[in-house]
Amino acid sequence: MTKYVMWGSYCENAIEKRTPYRQVHLDGLAAQKEQGLLITLGPTQDNTMVFGIYEAENEDQVRELIEGDPYWKNGIWTEYEIKEWIQAF
Structure with a gap:
């Protein structure tokens, strides 16, 4: 499998706006990690950017994971x- 990095942006006031979607988001990330697809993911200290490392069959699979996330679907990313x-190394 190939490794991919993802850089993304958060919306304004992301900490407040993410609240209704946070648990579903975290549960989904945990499932991706358990499946071996997600290596790591998290925000920058100032909560303006998100960084992730995935291991997937192809870039389309990574796009599906990102675009299926409640943060993407609800405009947080x-x-x-x-x-x-x-x-x-």
Whole structure:
């Protein structure tokens, strides 16, 4: 499987706006981690950006995971970019 990095942006006031979707979001991430698809994911200290590392069959699978997340569906994440990653060490 290939590793991918994801950088994305949060909406304004993301901490307040995410509240209704937070538990479903976290549960989904836990399921992805259990399946071996998600390596890590989290916000920057200032809560303006999100960073994640995935291990997936292809980029389309990563896009499906991101776009299926309640944060994407409800506008908490406003944009994202995926790049194939080569883990040097």
